[in-house]
Amino acid sequence: MDDDCWDDGSVTVSAPVTAGVASEGGRRFAAGRGFKPVEAADDDWGTGSTVTTEYNEDSSFDNFNNNRGGRGGRGGRGGRGGGGTTIGITGTEITVGRATKGLRMGVDGMMPTVAQVADLAAGVMTTMTEMEAGAVVVAEGEVAAVAVVVAEEMGIATEGDGGRDGDFKKDGEGGEEVKREIYIPPERGTDEELFGSTITSGINFIKLDEIEVNVSGEDVPPPISSFEMSGLRPHLLENIKRSGYTKPTPIQKYAMPIILGGRDLMGCAQTGSGKTAAFLLPVINKLLASQDPPITEGNCCQPRVVIVSPTRELTIQIYEQAKKTVVAYGGVSVSYQKNHVLSGCHILVATPGRLNDFVKRGHISFASVQFFILDEADRMLDMGFLPTVEQMVNDKRSCFPQRFPEEIQHLAGKFLHNYVFVAVGIVGSASTDVEQIFYQVSKFDKREKLLKMLQEGGGKDRTVVFVETKRNADFLATFLSENDIKTTSIHGDRLQREREQALWDFKKGIRNILVATGVAARGLDIEGIQHVINYDLPNSIDEYVHRIGRTGRVGNRGKATSFFDPAHDSNLAGSLSKILKQAGQETPDWLSSGGFSAGGDSDTFGGRDIRGDDFGKAQNFTTQPAEEAEEEW
Numbered sequence: 001m002d003d004d005c006w007d008d009g010s011v012t013v014s015a016p017v018t019a020g021v022a023s024e025g026g027r028r029f030a031a032g033r034g035f036k037p038v039e040a041a042d043d044d045w046g047t048g049s050t051v052t053t054e055y056n057e058d059s060s061f062d063n064f065n066n067n068r069g070g071r072g073g074r075g076g077r078g079g080r081g082g083g084g085t086t087i088g089i090t091g092t093e094i095t096v097g098r099a100t101k102g103l104r105m106g107v108d109g110m111m112p113t114v115a116q117v118a119d120l121a122a123g124v125m126t127t128m129t130e131m132e133a134g135a136v137v138v139a140e141g142e143v144a145a146v147a148v149v150v151a152e153e154m155g156i157a158t159e160g161d162g163g164r165d166g167d168f169k170k171d172g173e174g175g176e177e178v179k180r181e182i183y184i185p186p187e188r189g190t191d192e193e194l195f196g197s198t199i200t201s202g203i204n205f206i207k208l209d210e211i212e213v214n215v216s217g218e219d220v221p222p223p224i225s226s227f228e229m230s231g232l233r234p235h236l237l238e239n240i241k242r243s244g245y246t247k248p249t250p251i252q253k254y255a256m257p258i259i260l261g262g263r264d265l266m267g268c269a270q271t272g273s274g275k276t277a278a279f280l281l282p283v284i285n286k287l288l289a290s291q292d293p294p295i296t297e298g299n300c301c302q303p304r305v306v307i308v309s310p311t312r313e314l315t316i317q318i319y320e321q322a323k324k325t326v327v328a329y330g331g332v333s334v335s336y337q338k339n340h341v342l343s344g345c346h347i348l349v350a351t352p353g354r355l356n357d358f359v360k361r362g363h364i365s366f367a368s369v370q371f372f373i374l375d376e377a378d379r380m381l382d383m384g385f386l387p388t389v390e391q392m393v394n395d396k397r398s399c400f401p402q403r404f405p406e407e408i409q410h411l412a413g414k415f416l417h418n419y420v421f422v423a424v425g426i427v428g429s430a431s432t433d434v435e436q437i438f439y440q441v442s443k444f445d446k447r448e449k450l451l452k453m454l455q456e457g458g459g460k461d462r463t464v465v466f467v468e469t470k471r472n473a474d475f476l477a478t479f480l481s482e483n484d485i486k487t488t489s490i491h492g493d494r495l496q497r498e499r500e501q502a503l504w505d506f507k508k509g510i511r512n513i514l515v516a517t518g519v520a521a522r523g524l525d526i527e528g529i530q531h532v533i534n535y536d537l538p539n540s541i542d543e544y545v546h547r548i549g550r551t552g553r554v555g556n557r558g559k560a561t562s563f564f565d566p567a568h569d570s571n572l573a574g575s576l577s578k579i580l581k582q583a584g585q586e587t588p589d590w591l592s593s594g595g596f597s598a599g600g601d602s603d604t605f606g607g608r609d610i611r612g613d614d615f616g617k618a619q620n621f622t623t624q625p626a627e628e629a630e631e632e633w
């Protein structure tokens with residue numbers, strides 16, 4: 001497939017710094033740290049690095065001459081999508097890789113000089129990372145990384161898709177010559193950084209045990225009640241402790257013995273209840289136990305575990321979590337690590353389009369895959385990715401640690417073998433730890449209402465404000481910033497470094513308000529989010545549940561406020577009432593008896609095990625390319 005349409009890499013969450021401001025077009029949309037910087041000084045920007053570079057004869061770096069027209073002018077999609085791969089090695093037997101976009105040299109803020117970039121083009125290694133234009137290996141300290149860059153990534157794109165604001169050009173007419181951005185995020189190298197990224201469980205953690213669990217399948221292994229009895233290797237147990245986990249969550253209690261017992265699993269549990277560790281721990285345990293080295297053949301890497309997730313940020317998060325699980329198992333030499341890097345990776349975490357791209361190019365083969373994990377499988381379905389999954393995994397063992405619409409279960413039936421189905425709680429229900437508040441607000445009044453709410457709270461609560469459109473995300477972030485509320489934004493039109501910068505600023509409390517599109521609804525696990533505001537309600541109830549699940553995680557309390565616009569949201573009223581009831585919360589009269597259509601159905605998650613006569617037979621899945629869907633966030 002043509003590179004042009006790929007935009008689904010992933011990068012490392014860290015502290016990138018813009019070396020300058022690449023104009024995103026328009027007075028209001030200075031890129032970099034967000035919007036109308038409010039008293040933040042450069043020196044608290046962290047330690048990452050970003051290079052916007054035109055790689056040409058005179059090798060000039062130029063961060064200030066970006067000609068992408070218009071807001072978010074991501075002009076040059078044509079050249080953007082070069083495949084890249086980063087492999088991180090974590091000081092242990094296990095290596096973890098990510099399929100990424102473009103060049104990454106993720107080592108402690110190191111950034112390549114132009115000469116180094118040129119060296120890359122010469123081609124220096126013979127692993128999966130040797131792409132068309134070459135690769136580089138960097139090894140330093142506890143973390144090593146491999147990066148690649150492909151030819152297109154270093155070229156000058158001539159096509160733009162930016163420009164939707166003010167005087168700027170319309171979509172698709174944006175930039176002329178676009179400097180390619182080579183973004184080099186540093187890895188979180190130290191143990192403190194890695195282990196510090198965990199959310200501390202809250203006072204209601206113990207109540208997770210009261211949630212009903214439904215398990216079906218043949219010869220289901222019994223659940224564990226403690227990590228110690230799980231049979232995990234001592235090093236993993238040690239890292240579990242370091243992560244602050246004292247007791248497994250319900251999904252962990254059930255899923256871990258199933259995976260450790262070599263069974264296939266289809267499982268789901270509420271937001272923020274530890275699903276990631278539920279699949280990572282047993283999978284990594286198996287890898288450690290086997291001691292098999294990573295396999296590469298020529299330029300092709302054969303990971304043993306492939307984890308696919310729908311957004312770059314979630315991919316990064318899973319990658320970090322995988323590293324955390326194995327990182328302290330180290331003490332091995334740098335050269336040892338480097339050799340591991342050179343010889344491939346055990347676990348590859350990827351977004352769907354990029355993975356598919358690599359597979360098609362022959363850089364990744366599933367010949368040795370033991371586990372294929374789809375995180376947020378339902379979103380993958382929406383992205384039209386499942387036909388690709390079907391094609392790719394065929395008869396590989398798979399594990400679905402998320403929600404399961406029936407289409408997914410049918411598909412899974414084709415390649416899961418005699419799997420166990422685990423559902424913790426009412427599938428698709430919201431966490432009871434999130435207090436859900438609704439206001440009827442017309443679209444004309446939303447802005448003032450939001451401002452008032454945030455001003456009353458002093459802008460202190462770490463808050464995610466969800467909006468439906470990318471344009472509105474920018475607009476609102478600017479509006480709030482102009483009203484002295486420290487705000488940043490994340491959406492699919494922002495450059496990757498800006499997305500990461502926004503998350504970094506938000507996580508570090510430099511900006512307490514994050515205005516986001518649905519790109520941030522899935523899986524993101526950020527400490528201390530006290531409040532989620534649905535400025536615009538989403539179109540589906542499952543998206544609503546995911547959004548409010550960014551707060552109230554692992555037993556912590558959270559609050560979700562939604563602006564219900566009767567002119568737009570009445571279809572959701574019935575489903576919202578149901579969700580509130582399931583969570584044991586009061587439904588406002590106007591919502592339950594306001595004459596709104598019953599609308600939606602919170603059961604659309606497909607919470608039951610649907611295995612039956614027709615199971616796994618012909619299904620028509622959407623076939624649009626996965627990579628385009630991601631851009632719609």
Ligand SMILES: Nc1ncnc2c1ncn2[C@@H]1O[C@H](COP(=O)(O)OP(=O)(O)OP(=O)(O)O)[C@@H](O)[C@H]1O
Binds near residue numbers: 244
């Ligand atoms: N046993 C445990 N004890 C305490 N904290 C845990 C435990 N397991 C996981 N956590 C922490 O809980 C948080 C949420 O975990 P995770 O992101 O895996 O949730 P999730 O179920 O995948 O949520 P979502 O549905 O939103 O993706 C993470 O910060 C993780 O470190």
